[in-house]
Amino acid sequence: METTQLRTEPFVINLGPHHPSTHGVFRMRVVFDGEVVVDVEPMFGYLHRGIEKLAEGRTYTQIIPLTDRLDYLAAMSNNWGYVMAVEKLASVPVPERAEYLRIIVGEMMRISSHLLATGFLINELGAFFTPLMYMYREREKLLDLFDMLCGQRLTYNYMRVGGVSHDPPPEWWPAVKRFVQEMPSYIDDYENLITTNEIVLSRTKGVGVLSRELAINASASGPFLRASGIDWDLRRDDTYSIYNRFKFDIPIGTNGDVYDRYMCRVKEMRQSVRIIEQALQQVPKGEFRSNVPHLIRPPVGDVYGHIEAPRGELGFYLVSDNSIAPYRFHVRPSTMINLTTLRDLTIGWKLADLIVIFGSVDVVLGEIDR
Amino acid sequence: MIDIDNLKAAAQAGQTTFPPDWPGANPWLHALVYIVAIIAFTLIMILAFIYAERRGVARFQLRLGPNRAGPEGVLQAVADLVKLLLKEDIVPTLADKIVHLLAPVVATFPAMMIFAVVPLWGSGALLSDLDVGTLYVLAISSFGVLGVFMAGWASSNKYALISAMRGVAQMVSYEIPLVMALLSVVIMAGTLSLNGIVDNQDIPYLLLQPLAAVIYFLAMSAEVNRSPFDLLEAESEIIAGYHTEYSGMKFALFYVAEYGHAVAGMAIFATFFLSGWKGPVLPPILWLAIKMLIAFFISFWIRATLPRLRVDQLMGLGWKALLPLAVINVVITSIEVLFWPDGLTMWILVPVNFVIAAALVYIWSRTVSLRGGRVEIRTRTEIKTA
Amino acid sequence: MKSEQEQKSKQPKEPAQQRRILGTGIVKGMKTTMKGLLSKAITTSYPEQKLVVSKRFRGNEFVWYPGKCTGCATCAKSCPQGNIEIVTGRGKDNKYEVEKFEIDTGRCVFCGLCVESCPYDALCIGRDYELAQFRRSDLVQGKDNMVETERRKPSGYFRPKIEKTLPAQTLLLERAGRKKKRGAE
Numbered sequence: 039m040e041t042t043q044l045r046t047e048p049f050v051i052n053l054g055p056h057h058p059s060t061h062g063v064f065r066m067r068v069v070f071d072g073e074v075v076v077d078v079e080p081m082f083g084y085l086h087r088g089i090e091k092l093a094e095g096r097t098y099t100q101i102i103p104l105t106d107r108l109d110y111l112a113a114m115s116n117n118w119g120y121v122m123a124v125e126k127l128a129s130v131p132v133p134e135r136a137e138y139l140r141i142i143v144g145e146m147m148r149i150s151s152h153l154l155a156t157g158f159l160i161n162e163l164g165a166f167f168t169p170l171m172y173m174y175r176e177r178e179k180l181l182d183l184f185d186m187l188c189g190q191r192l193t194y195n196y197m198r199v200g201g202v203s204h205d206p207p208p209e210w211w212p213a214v215k216r217f218v219q220e221m222p223s224y225i226d227d228y229e230n231l232i233t234t235n236e237i238v239l240s241r242t243k244g245v246g247v248l249s250r251e252l253a254i255n256a257s258a259s260g261p262f263l264r265a266s267g268i269d270w271d272l273r274r275d276d277t278y279s280i281y282n283r284f285k286f287d288i289p290i291g292t293n294g295d296v297y298d299r300y301m302c303r304v305k306e307m308r309q310s311v312r313i314i315e316q317a318l319q320q321v322p323k324g325e326f327r328s329n330v331p332h333l334i335r336p337p338v339g340d341v342y343g344h345i346e347a348p349r350g351e352l353g354f355y356l357v358s359d360n361s362i363a364p365y366r367f368h369v370r371p372s373t374m375i376n377l378t379t380l381r382d383l384t385i386g387w388k389l390a391d392l393i394v395i396f397g398s399v400d401v402v403l404g405e406i407d408r
Numbered sequence: 409m410i411d412i413d414n415l416k417a418a419a420q421a422g423q424t425t426f427p428p429d430w431p432g433a434n435p436w437l438h439a440l441v442y443i444v445a446i447i448a449f450t451l452i453m454i455l456a457f458i459y460a461e462r463r464g465v466a467r468f469q470l471r472l473g474p475n476r477a478g479p480e481g482v483l484q485a486v487a488d489l490v491k492l493l494l495k496e497d498i499v500p501t502l503a504d505k506i507v508h509l510l511a512p513v514v515a516t517f518p519a520m521m522i523f524a525v526v527p528l529w530g531s532g533a534l535l536s537d538l539d540v541g542t543l544y545v546l547a548i549s550s551f552g553v554l555g556v557f558m559a560g561w562a563s564s565n566k567y568a569l570i571s572a573m574r575g576v577a578q579m580v581s582y583e584i585p586l587v588m589a590l591l592s593v594v595i596m597a598g599t600l601s602l603n604g605i606v607d608n609q610d611i612p613y614l615l616l617q618p619l620a621a622v623i624y625f626l627a628m629s630a631e632v633n634r635s636p637f638d639l640l641e642a643e644s645e646i647i648a649g650y651h652t653e654y655s656g657m658k659f660a661l662f663y664v665a666e667y668g669h670a671v672a673g674m675a676i677f678a679t680f681f682l683s684g685w686k687g688p689v690l691p692p693i694l695w696l697a698i699k700m701l702i703a704f705f706i707s708f709w710i711r712a713t714l715p716r717l718r719v720d721q722l723m724g725l726g727w728k729a730l731l732p733l734a735v736i737n738v739v740i741t742s743i744e745v746l747f748w749p750d751g752l753t754m755w756i757l758v759p760v761n762f763v764i765a766a767a768l769v770y771i772w773s774r775t776v777s778l779r780g781g782r783v784e785i786r787t788r789t790e791i792k793t794a
Numbered sequence: 795m796k797s798e799q800e801q802k803s804k805q806p807k808e809p810a811q812q813r814r815i816l817g818t819g820i821v822k823g824m825k826t827t828m829k830g831l832l833s834k835a836i837t838t839s840y841p842e843q844k845l846v847v848s849k850r851f852r853g854n855e856f857v858w859y860p861g862k863c864t865g866c867a868t869c870a871k872s873c874p875q876g877n878i879e880i881v882t883g884r885g886k887d888n889k890y891e892v893e894k895f896e897i898d899t900g901r902c903v904f905c906g907l908c909v910e911s912c913p914y915d916a917l918c919i920g921r922d923y924e925l926a927q928f929r930r931s932d933l934v935q936g937k938d939n940m941v942e943t944e945r946r947k948p949s950g951y952f953r954p955k956i957e958k959t960l961p962a963q964t965l966l967l968e969r970a971g972r973k974k975k976r977g978a979e
């Protein structure tokens with residue numbers, strides 16, 4: 039090691055699977071020189087459950103509860119991506135009301151997931167749970183609404199091939215409207231607490247910069263990519279469902295540091311509120327589920343269906359051989375592909391920054407390990 | 409021996425507090441009574457601080473905090489203590505046994521030793537009225553570093569070692585601003601003895617020396633490892649820092665030691681800046697407790713709100729911001745004390761000092777930046793796969 | 795600390811540019827937490843106060859109506875895990891009856907596909923969630939403890955007639971909402 043005249047010896051620390059702030063069971067072997075990170079080797083696989091293999095023995099509808107458990111903090115998005123892939127493969131039409139419901143629920147899921155990601159990022163900076171508790175209050179309200187809609191708070195099993203499983207009860211609509219009216223003032227509260235805080239600024243500005251070339255070369259996606267200044271969002275650039283009927287902005291960062299990723303997520307929350315408001319005004323009456331046979335048999339072929347999940351581009355690759363279960367089911371995990379840049383992001387920073395940068399990538403181990 | 413006539417006369421005269429040289433001329437009895445009083449006061453204040461922090465921080469976070477053990481949860485600390493007493497004492501195999509055992513002890517007793525020179529319930533009501541009370545306080549508070557370092561070293565755990573190194577660096581670098589801040593109060597009061605400082609405080613020095621108060625509060629938070637300087641036990645990074653490998657009663661001692669240091673620090677703050685035991689109506693010892701709790705309220709309000717600083721930013725803050733400001737404050741205070749005309753009331757100094765403090769902070773915030781950046785790594789090391 | 799330029803932003807003021815005096819950001823943050831201190835706690839003391847679960851709540855047990863069940867085993871075929879075991883046979887007087895109907899709630903993920911697929915509305919999912927047992931084998935619900943009782947009520951998941959009779963859910967929106975005007979977008 040070259041550091042002036044002092045001879046220092048690097049040592050290896052195992053930020054192991056049991057750690058209060060690696061989101062899930064994630065292990066990193068880090069080589070330190072004093073406090074400075076010299077090398078990072080991520081090791082995951084502690085949450086592998088064999089979802090891709092299990093899916094080969096289940097019918098297309100029975101896989102939906104399985105996809106809930108991939109990115110368990112944004113389960114609706116997983117359901118939606120999978121169901122869209124099957125609909126593409128089997129050419130199943132989706133009624134209008136179901137599309138609107140999917141978008142409302144998907145954007146609510148985005149708000150909930152970003153609340154959690156931001157809250158835990160600030161928690162890792164050290165602000166002893168207080169901003170997290172405030173954000174959790176809003177997330178609890180969202181989870182109550184999901185509970186009213188489909189009976190569960192975390193693993194929803196809500197989408198079906200050809201629509202959604204339930205029509206919302208009549209008391210759901212005023213509750214969503216009220217939530218959407220109150221949400222911007224809560225987001226202002228969070229910004230007051232965090233965005234102008236000098237300590238947060240000095241710890242996140244310029245830290246963990248992801249350059250544009252590296253982001254594109256590594257196939258990053260989601261707010262992680264947009265914070266580096268690249269204007270790419272599947273909702274606008276590769277439109278699926280009926281997103282082309284809504285007006286919303288895509289927040290873009292400039293530097294690609296931790297602060298920009300945090301700001302991108304906060305601004306995306308505001309835009310999601312905007313989308314939900316527009317959707318609430320336009321929802322038509324009608325069917326919420328088209329007539330599909332009980333056991334779906336898609337024609338022989340393969341399909342790749344992808345959506346803009348809160349954490350990035352979540353893709354599902356299905357190969358069918360005209361039987362009731364898929365021949366191959368593969369998930370493109372957004373966070374695992376984002377995480378491949380971890381080494382380049384963190385080398386040269388200190389231990390405290392390593393944790394913060396890792397938190398800003400916003401991983402969920404369920405998706406990485408499947 | 410106990411002077412009964414004196415006590416009776418004092419009671420008839422309506423005095424509600426004990427006279428300062430109670431219970432009499434016998435030094436051993438005096439020492440015994442005060443030792444018991446100090447230990448009782450410290451432990452009760454530690455319990456009160458633990459309760460206040462847990463309920464207070466919980467209320468900041470929109471939840472209730474522990475409210476089941478005892479009426480409204482006052483016995484929660486006792487319940488935790490009983491639980492920790494019954495736990496198994498695990499010592500790592502490669503640990504240095506003697507140092508591992510002594511570290512919590514070394515961390516705890518300085519907190520109580522500081523109270524030997526703090527006046528508790530009146531002028532002269534202390535264990536021993538040292539003429540160099542401030543020097544004693546500063547020397548004893550530097551002891552706390554040793555306990556942290558011993559714990560981190562003896563644990564044979566890399567996390568603990570990182571935390572101990574950070575701790576030594578942090579505590580050593582915040583000693584000097586602490587000393588300088590107290591020095592300006594000493595210059596204004598004219599005496600090093602804490603008893604004398606409280607006696608001379610007609611106007612609380614918080615108003616006369618705002619910059620010194622802020623610097624002392626920040627430096628004391630760093631010495632005591634409270635947020636935003638609590639890197640030593642940064643739970644999200646190094647799990648528990650220097651007390652990772654401690655369990656059972658030793659861990660309970662570290663817990664008590666942490667709050668004990670906070671109690672001692674707040675007591676010094678109350679004595680130097682908030683005029684100690686002085687106050688109307690209520691008994692003076694209650695006033696001391698109330699002032700300590702108010703200072704602690706601000707401390708845990710900050711803890712509930714702010715994230716923590718990184719270690720190089722913390723050192724930058726200590727050396728580049730607090731130290732020059734403290735030195736400049738000493739110079740300004742000396743000039744004021746030297747050239748203050750006799751007879752002019754000290755209240756005029758209050759707005760003058762506030763304006764000077766605000767101007768200094770403003771100039772400093774524009775010129776100094778806590779820059780800490782990325783280190784260039786040029787050579788690659790090979791990780792030995794074991 | 796450099797200021798940042800954002801191209802498409804609808805924020806009222808750029809945060810870095812408005813911070814001119816050191817400490818204003820921190821003070822704003824502390825005012826927000828002080829507001830939190832002065833407001834009511836939003837948690838409920840659990841065993842003493844319980845919240846009403848939603849009408850479509852998927853609890854941890856099942857409710858079965860033997861009068862309606864025909865033993866067609868559609869539920870068993872739709873379970874992703876294969877938790878449901880049904881044995882039918884000839885009972886007394888040579889009549890067709892369902893001899894065994896067991897659901898292993900230890901392996902169940904409570905997805906509700908069985909409830910959704912039952913053509914006769916004979917199987918419902920329950921509303922209770924405090925059902926911990928000491929042994930894993932006690933979690934298997936057999937014919938005898940799946941019938942509707944006082945304690946074991948069905949939820950309205952995919953059963954609209956039952957959903958109409960259930961009480962309203964306690965929403966955090968109503969307990970901790972605020973009637974403020976909308977903030978800036």
